[in-house]
Amino acid sequence: MSSLCRNSLILMTAFALLAGCDREARDVRGKPFGETVPGPSPDTIFPGGAPRGALDPRLAAYGRNAYAISQGQQLFIRMNCVGCHAHGGGGMGPALMDAQWRYGGRIDQIAATIAEGRPNGMPSWRGKLTNQQIWQLAAFVRSLSGQEPKDAVSARADELSNTPPETQTRREPVMPADSAQQ
Amino acid sequence: MRWRRLWVALLLLPSLGGCSGIQTSLGGDGADGASFIRLFTIFLVVCGIMYLLVVAALAVAIGRRRDGGRRALTVDNGSHHESSPLVRSALVGWGALIAVGLIALTIASFFTDRSAAARARHSSFAVKIIANQWWWDVIYTTPDSSKIVHTANELHLPVGVEAEVELQSNDVIHSFWVPNLAGKQDLIPGRTTDIQLLPTRTGLYRAQCAEFCGTQHANMALVVTVESKADFLNWIAQQRRPAFAPASRLELAGYRYVTTRECSSCHNITGTPAGGQIGPDLTHLASRRTLAAGTLPMNRGNLYGWVADPQSQKPGSQMPTIGLAPNDLHAVVAYLERLK
Numbered sequence: 001m002s003s004l005c006r007n008s009l010i011l012m013t014a015f016a017l018l019a020g021c022d023r024e025a026r027d028v029r030g031k032p033f034g035e036t037v038p039g040p041s042p043d044t045i046f047p048g049g050a051p052r053g054a055l056d057p058r059l060a061a062y063g064r065n066a067y068a069i070s071q072g073q074q075l076f077i078r079m080n081c082v083g084c085h086a087h088g089g090g091g092m093g094p095a096l097m098d099a100q101w102r103y104g105g106r107i108d109q110i111a112a113t114i115a116e117g118r119p120n121g122m123p124s125w126r127g128k129l130t131n132q133q134i135w136q137l138a139a140f141v142r143s144l145s146g147q148e149p150k151d152a153v154s155a156r157a158d159e160l161s162n163t164p165p166e167t168q169t170r171r172e173p174v175m176p177a178d179s180a181q182q
Numbered sequence: 183m184r185w186r187r188l189w190v191a192l193l194l195l196p197s198l199g200g201c202s203g204i205q206t207s208l209g210g211d212g213a214d215g216a217s218f219i220r221l222f223t224i225f226l227v228v229c230g231i232m233y234l235l236v237v238a239a240l241a242v243a244i245g246r247r248r249d250g251g252r253r254a255l256t257v258d259n260g261s262h263h264e265s266s267p268l269v270r271s272a273l274v275g276w277g278a279l280i281a282v283g284l285i286a287l288t289i290a291s292f293f294t295d296r297s298a299a300a301r302a303r304h305s306s307f308a309v310k311i312i313a314n315q316w317w318w319d320v321i322y323t324t325p326d327s328s329k330i331v332h333t334a335n336e337l338h339l340p341v342g343v344e345a346e347v348e349l350q351s352n353d354v355i356h357s358f359w360v361p362n363l364a365g366k367q368d369l370i371p372g373r374t375t376d377i378q379l380l381p382t383r384t385g386l387y388r389a390q391c392a393e394f395c396g397t398q399h400a401n402m403a404l405v406v407t408v409e410s411k412a413d414f415l416n417w418i419a420q421q422r423r424p425a426f427a428p429a430s431r432l433e434l435a436g437y438r439y440v441t442t443r444e445c446s447s448c449h450n451i452t453g454t455p456a457g458g459q460i461g462p463d464l465t466h467l468a469s470r471r472t473l474a475a476g477t478l479p480m481n482r483g484n485l486y487g488w489v490a491d492p493q494s495q496k497p498g499s500q501m502p503t504i505g506l507a508p509n510d511l512h513a514v515v516a517y518l519e520r521l522k
Contacts, residue, residue, distance in 0.1 A: 026498075028498050029491070029493040029497075029503045074500075078448075079447065128443065128444060128447045130502045130505075132502060133502055
């Protein structure tokens with residue numbers, strides 16, 4: 001067997017082995033069971049600086065998880081977020097696909113905003129959605145401004161859309177005051 | 183060894199019982215199903231006869247003794263082109279038989295198709311079925327919008343009445359299949375398809391999604407009840423009523439939880455503030471035969487299990503595990519059981 005042939009065979013085997021890699025875990029039930037969303041305590045928003053202390057480990061779990069983001073995408077239409085925020089572009093409510101985050105752009109901060117509601121019209125969803133659903137929704141909202149990796153966001157929009165798919169969305173800069181990027 | 187084979191054959195025998203019952207395409211309980219079985223029988227007989235003839239000819243050819251080279255047909259003497267008159271007429275007859283058989287099959291399938299199309303023209307009432315991952319939304323549409331009946335995972339049909347079933351999908355491609363009554367029809371997102379059902383026998387049948395549609399495709403069933411016209415009218419009158427009001431304190435607590443918390447974000451209960459349009463309608467939940475699209479039979483134990491942790495009963499389904507406190511769980515189940 002020629003060395004070229006052998007090498008390409010080895011390469012092909014290596015590629016086949018890649019199929020065994022798990023990209024992510026699909027957590028259908030939400031762990032831990034009594035999962036909580038952060039409350040509206042003032043320590044989730046910091047004027048002019050990164051928050052102190054360790055960040056919630058669920059940030060990473062929900063942020064880079066295609067299942068969580070796509071579930072959030074479904075909820076975004078089903079729970080009629082579209083009614084005020086349109087498909088991210090904003091309307092009666094603020095736009096979600098730009099660089100501005102009034103109440104913080106980390107997933108836990110968005111989850112707190114969804115759970116608690118905010119002045120001037122944002123209703124509280126605590127008790128209307130499970131905490132897991134709120135986190136999924138928050139992960140999707142964050143992905144609207146291109147913050148999530150391209151292999152985690154959905155390439156297909158659920159609505160009729162004249163904008164490029166989410167995988168083509170430009171990543172908006174996040175101000176250090178808005179969010180602590182790791 | 184031979185005994186063991188016999189045992190295996192004997193053990194497999196009872197599995198034939200699965201061929202008759204609530205989910206079989208050989209049931210013939212609908213007009214379409216019956217004409218399909220007729221066509222199937224014609225095909226089976228024609229093809230069976232042809233198959234037997236081929237096998238018989240093959241057996242004759244294998245079993246025939248060779249004449250040991252005396253009259254061997256070889257290339258050398260050029261005699262291999264000539265075959266005996268008997269063989270020649272047998273070949274001509276064989277060709278004619280094939281032509282006749284194929285024409286018979288074509289005519290039979292043409293007339294079956296025509297009769298199905300003719301039936302489709304006079305359907306007397308309309309049902310809309312919307313497929314979702316992984317359940318069926320069933321809507322009895324009427325011109326009078328106050329009389330629309332909304333149910334889920336259960337289809338009731340009066341016997342001997344042609345029903346026009348309008349099919350839509352909310353997410354991915356599904357396929358609607360009541361094997362006892364008719365063939366399959368796909369439900370395609372963004373498009374409306376239809377199928378006609380004319381049940382000829384009363385009974386209980388099971389329909390199943392027949393196009394792989396995600397993790398819980400196997401648990402996406404629909405119970406089809408074919409009943410007399412009077413029973414059907416009773417059922418539809420019962421389904422038109424708003425939900426029963428809670429009667430006990432426990433049911434009242436459940437009513438409060440269901441109408442103010444997570445449940446009502448997705449589920450509708452007619453006559454209450456619960457108005458979600460995303461999950462199955464719960465107005466007469468307890469009157470249905472199954473839970474979660476045929477996953478579980480309807481009873482108190484399964485209702486507890488399903489409400490407490492749907493993700494362990496049907497992993498991946500759209501109903502989330504809420505993690506209800508025990509008090510709330512008892513109350514919610516008590517209220518749901520009230521929804522007859």
